[in-house]
Amino acid sequence: xxxxxxxxxxxxxxxxxxxxxxxxxxxxxxxxxxxxxxxxxxxxxxxxxxxxxxxxxxxxxxxxxxxxxxxxxxxxxxxxxxxxxxxxxxxxxxxxxxxxxxxxxxxxxxxxxxxxxxxxxxxxxxxxxxxxxxxxxxxxxxxxxxxxxxxxxxxxxxxxxxxxxxxxxxxxxxxxxxxxxxxxxxxxxxxxxxxxxxxxxxxxxxxxxxxxxxxxxxx
Amino acid sequence: xxxxxxxxxxxxxxxxxxxxxxxxxxxxxxxxxxxxxxxxxxxxxxxxxxxxxxxxxxxxxxxxxxxxxxxxxxxxxxxxxxxxxxxxxxxxxxxxxxxxxxxxxxxxxxxxxxxxxxx
Numbered sequence: 001x002x003x004x005x006x007x008x009x010x011x012x013x014x015x016x017x018x019x020x021x022x023x024x025x026x027x028x029x030x031x032x033x034x035x036x037x038x039x040x041x042x043x044x045x046x047x048x049x050x051x052x053x054x055x056x057x058x059x060x061x062x063x064x065x066x067x068x069x070x071x072x073x074x075x076x077x078x079x080x081x082x083x084x085x086x087x088x089x090x091x092x093x094x095x096x097x098x099x100x101x102x103x104x105x106x107x108x109x110x111x112x113x114x115x116x117x118x119x120x121x122x123x124x125x126x127x128x129x130x131x132x133x134x135x136x137x138x139x140x141x142x143x144x145x146x147x148x149x150x151x152x153x154x155x156x157x158x159x160x161x162x163x164x165x166x167x168x169x170x171x172x173x174x175x176x177x178x179x180x181x182x183x184x185x186x187x188x189x190x191x192x193x194x195x196x197x198x199x200x201x202x203x204x205x206x207x208x209x210x211x212x213x214x215x216x217x218x219x
Numbered sequence: 220x221x222x223x224x225x226x227x228x229x230x231x232x233x234x235x236x237x238x239x240x241x242x243x244x245x246x247x248x249x250x251x252x253x254x255x256x257x258x259x260x261x262x263x264x265x266x267x268x269x270x271x272x273x274x275x276x277x278x279x280x281x282x283x284x285x286x287x288x289x290x291x292x293x294x295x296x297x298x299x300x301x302x303x304x305x306x307x308x309x310x311x312x313x314x315x316x317x318x319x320x321x322x323x324x325x326x327x328x329x330x331x332x333x334x335x336x337x338x
Contacts, residue, residue: 055254061289066242067242068242073293104323
């Protein structure tokens with residue numbers, strides 16, 4: 001583990017084999033509907049960290065807007081949903097996406113499921129793992145227009161060969177892991193994920209990225 | 220000499236301009252000040268975020284860019300929290316003018332604001 005690039009972000013495709021197709025082939029619905037206004041509902045938390053959804057919520061507006069979409073202001077939509085008694089992502093999956101068109105003027109809903117938000121310690125070394133699944137659904141038909149699933153691991157081992165021997169290494173790992181945060185990993189994951197989406201109307205490549213290649217896991 | 224100029228010139232140009240995304244948006248430190256609010260909601264983290272939002276508005280304008288999605292709306296929510304209802308509505312209107320696709324949501328926000336409901 002320590003031989004691996006220190007503090008390097010290792011991208012692991014969740015599926016062993018992946019094949020490449022064009023964005024148009026992978027996500028034809030995005031090209032047919034061209035959603036613009038996207039509602040991001042609170043993340044569905046399947047990790048063991050209770051604060052993961054709230055911390056994650058700070059990471060998505062910027063990259064999703066940069067991908068060319070109008071992100072309905074999350075601070076506002078979260079509050080409105082909370083006032084309606086719906087602050088949990090899980091509850092919100094039971095509402096048909098069409099409802100969100102009426103209520104918020106959304107063209108699509110982005111469902112984010114946090115599968116992993118973990119810190120792992122080894123004898124020497126450790127890592128932070130963030131695993132996220134994205135599903136964008138149409139508010140017209142309820143169909144899934146885009147999806148992406150990935151896990152990102154940040155190795156926090158530090159340099160075990162420098163000073164202090166084994167004990168020094170363990171202390172260094174504990175410190176590195178404590179000061180490290182999940183959010184930079186989540187941001188990185190978002191950035192990678194959103195290169196795979198057919199870009200929205202404010203992006204320079206809107207309607208021009210249909211032939212770009214994306215990875216799809218062969219399942 | 221020519222080589223040095225060729226190397227230095229782009230560096231100068233780069234250092235002079237702020238980072239703009241591929242959708243022509245300037246975000247400043249948006250994600251990190253927002254993160255601080257989520258991590259530790261306090262008067263100081265909220266104020267820092269509010270200042271960042273205002274700076275994003277000013278810098279975007281000075282660079283002739285659209286103010287990014289949600290920035291005006293967030294300023295509206297913060298104004299509303301301080302009881303500044305008229306100011307909140309101004310911000311919601313600005314969000315709607317910048318992004319007409321926000322109309323339904325901004326109308327709802329303004330309605331709730333006038334009824335003095337929690338948004």
